[in-house]
Amino acid sequence: MIIYNVTVKIDKTLSADWVSWMKSKHIPDVLATGIFTDYRLCRIFEDEEDGGETFATQYFCNNLIDFQRYQKEFASALQQEHMERYKDRYVAFRTLMEEL
Numbered sequence: 001m002i003i004y005n006v007t008v009k010i011d012k013t014l015s016a017d018w019v020s021w022m023k024s025k026h027i028p029d030v031l032a033t034g035i036f037t038d039y040r041l042c043r044i045f046e047d048e049e050d051g052g053e054t055f056a057t058q059y060f061c062n063n064l065i066d067f068q069r070y071q072k073e074f075a076s077a078l079q080q081e082h083m084e085r086y087k088d089r090y091v092a093f094r095t096l097m098e099e100l
Helices: 012-031 064-086
Strands: 002-011 038-044 052-061 090-098
Touching (some): 002 012, 012 052, 052 064
Antiparallel strands (some): 002 052
């Protein structure tokens, strides 16, 4: 099992909108690619004094070949949509993991 983890720290004033958009638009669009079998959206507990909230979205797929297909065919457009909507109000990093 491959886990594609996307960690996003977003301005606290936008966090409720971001969670709503993720659940209603972005995550369904990612799942509609047919690459991922499931997902998990989590809020990360941390010091929020800097005005941001941090979330991790984990997408699950069967193998690395499927994930590479996602990267090649779908990732750029989906990431661009996120970037345009939230502009300079977030930071993100991505981690690819394998469940052992």
